[in-house]
Amino acid sequence: MSLDLTEEQEEFAESVRAFAQARLGADALRRAHEPGYAWDAAKLLADQGLLGLTIPEEDGGQGATLMEAVIAIQEVAKICPKSGDVVQAANFGAIRTFAEYAPRELKQRYLPDLLSGKSLLALAMTEPEAGSAATDLKTSAVADGDDYLLNGSKVFSTNSPDATAFLVYVRFGAGVDGIGSVIVDRNAPGLTIAPPSDFMNGEQWSQLYFDNCRVPAANVVLGPGGFKKQISGFNIERIGNAARALALGQLAFSLARRHALEREQFGRPLCEFQGIQWKFAEMAVKLDAASLLLSRAVGHASAGLPDVYETTVAKLACNEAGFAAANESLQVMGAMGYSRETLVEYCLLRTRGWMIAGGSIEMLKNRIAESVFERRFSQRPTTVAS
Numbered sequence: 001m002s003l004d005l006t007e008e009q010e011e012f013a014e015s016v017r018a019f020a021q022a023r024l025g026a027d028a029l030r031r032a033h034e035p036g037y038a039w040d041a042a043k044l045l046a047d048q049g050l051l052g053l054t055i056p057e058e059d060g061g062q063g064a065t066l067m068e069a070v071i072a073i074q075e076v077a078k079i080c081p082k083s084g085d086v087v088q089a090a091n092f093g094a095i096r097t098f099a100e101y102a103p104r105e106l107k108q109r110y111l112p113d114l115l116s117g118k119s120l121l122a123l124a125m126t127e128p129e130a131g132s133a134a135t136d137l138k139t140s141a142v143a144d145g146d147d148y149l150l151n152g153s154k155v156f157s158t159n160s161p162d163a164t165a166f167l168v169y170v171r172f173g174a175g176v177d178g179i180g181s182v183i184v185d186r187n188a189p190g191l192t193i194a195p196p197s198d199f200m201n202g203e204q205w206s207q208l209y210f211d212n213c214r215v216p217a218a219n220v221v222l223g224p225g226g227f228k229k230q231i232s233g234f235n236i237e238r239i240g241n242a243a244r245a246l247a248l249g250q251l252a253f254s255l256a257r258r259h260a261l262e263r264e265q266f267g268r269p270l271c272e273f274q275g276i277q278w279k280f281a282e283m284a285v286k287l288d289a290a291s292l293l294l295s296r297a298v299g300h301a302s303a304g305l306p307d308v309y310e311t312t313v314a315k316l317a318c319n320e321a322g323f324a325a326a327n328e329s330l331q332v333m334g335a336m337g338y339s340r341e342t343l344v345e346y347c348l349l350r351t352r353g354w355m356i357a358g359g360s361i362e363m364l365k366n367r368i369a370e371s372v373f374e375r376r377f378s379q380r381p382t383t384v385a386s
Ligand SMILES: Cc1cc2nc3c(=O)[nH]c(=O)nc-3n(C[C@H](O)[C@H](O)[C@H](O)COP(=O)(O)OP(=O)(O)OC[C@H]3O[C@@H](n4cnc5c(N)ncnc54)[C@H](O)[C@@H]3O)c2cc1C
Pocket: 122, 123, 124, 125, 126, 130, 131, 132, 133, 155, 156, 157, 158, 159, 199, 353, 354, 356, 357, 358, 359, 360, 361, 362, 363, 366, 379
């Protein structure tokens, strides 16, 4: 596998970069500090054909490869991080699992508006008592005539204050094989959306309460036994998460680099101090290594779903490199880095969140260790026979 981009991919990257600089760059700081979904960017990105990149053309997408989607999200996020979230939501997030597995009729109903930037699908998996232990989820879906009745609650769902619909992980029956997913509209009877709470990065989430929430059976995306497929689709979400973490680390690095070239103290530019130079050397190695691991995972996936081990390694490397680069870049920029005048503090807060979201650093390490030892390690307490 070549880790270099092809000529066509280079040209695509160049065109996305030029578009992002011309149409998204000027408002990047404003968007970063506004809590809601960047609907204005969604419209611009849709017009540019950057939504639904890996979704087949017969479903209204662009039929592009995962590599092209990664190029797009990185080029956009490096110029306007908040617009990178739109590329995520419309290419890598719940929409990708939905497009992969939903029945045709359901796709025809939802994809046109999602792909034109008019609507937004959020992922509702995490529950108050089921975070890392996702398979402990309790939200139930019980058949009632031609419908299902949902009962339970979801937390931390990204974009939930703005979402027009949710991909909700539900329990049709006992055990992992009882888990599947349904689409729930924002205005579904029996769904209550709490007022938004804040993440430290300025993003907001609303707790969702399902109280005999009525959902047509036609809204089932994956029935019982669908959990493994959902997690395969979730690996795409992790690739988008990794790509943005890396992009924001690179953005912070480039802002700090310019600062180190221009800012003078003791009569010299900061870049002439060895203590500062070494920070850049260490950041460069971490960012380059993470970028290569991401390229491996994406390159091997081609247009399909990425390998779980390679995705896990790539996400861990990108999350850690992105955060480390943002953190050191902020230090290089002193009080200016710590202020909201530049995007560096935003890069720090966002990259920190991705060390928890989409599989925490610790859970990623657990998964990597399983590959190392070629065996499963249950995280559950061992039951002692009495
Ligand atoms: C920015 C952000 C966006 C998110 N977006 C979404 C979303 O769109 N949809 C959604 O459904 N959820 C979302 N989440 C929730 C996310 O999936 C959970 O936060 C995550 O699964 C961890 O669950 P928890 O927060 O309950 O932590 P816990 O599971 O309570 O874990 C607490 C700590 O213990 C560690 N830990 C837990 N188990 C183990 C173990 N076996 N071994 C070692 N360490 C362990 C964890 O790594 C963590 O550090 C988001 C979270 C964040 C921060």
